[in-house]
Amino acid sequence: MAGRKVVTQCTAAEWRSMCRRVKSCIPPPEGYAWRFVWSTALEGDEGDCSRVLGKDGRLGTFRIRVAKGLSEKQTIDVLLHECAHAFDWTEHHGWLTDHSSTFWIWLGRLFRRYHGLE
Numbered sequence: 001m002a003g004r005k006v007v008t009q010c011t012a013a014e015w016r017s018m019c020r021r022v023k024s025c026i027p028p029p030e031g032y033a034w035r036f037v038w039s040t041a042l043e044g045d046e047g048d049c050s051r052v053l054g055k056d057g058r059l060g061t062f063r064i065r066v067a068k069g070l071s072e073k074q075t076i077d078v079l080l081h082e083c084a085h086a087f088d089w090t091e092h093h094g095w096l097t098d099h100s101s102t103f104w105i106w107l108g109r110l111f112r113r114y115h116g117l118e
């Protein structure tokens, strides 16, 4: 179709760059570290977030996976979405799979931070 923009897949350089940006402007929940994985292993899902507990009472790591093969914009959206789960779980709900009202508040906050709006 004339005038339609071609959507290209996120490149490895774009992925690395967005991970650096998230790490620089969105510190993980207190006591945790971020681990971002660009994955071909996700089936039927664009991303997920899991908590990996540390040894010796350390809280550990939030492991966030984002599927390869999405556009750059989708990849950022999924990455921030999964980071919002990490904050929402830590602050409010324990370990739920749904999207509560506080989840959407976190997501808005993370979007503003990532895009330099706060």
Ligand SMILES: [Zn+2]
Pocket: 081, 085, 098, 099
């Ligand atoms: Zn979600």
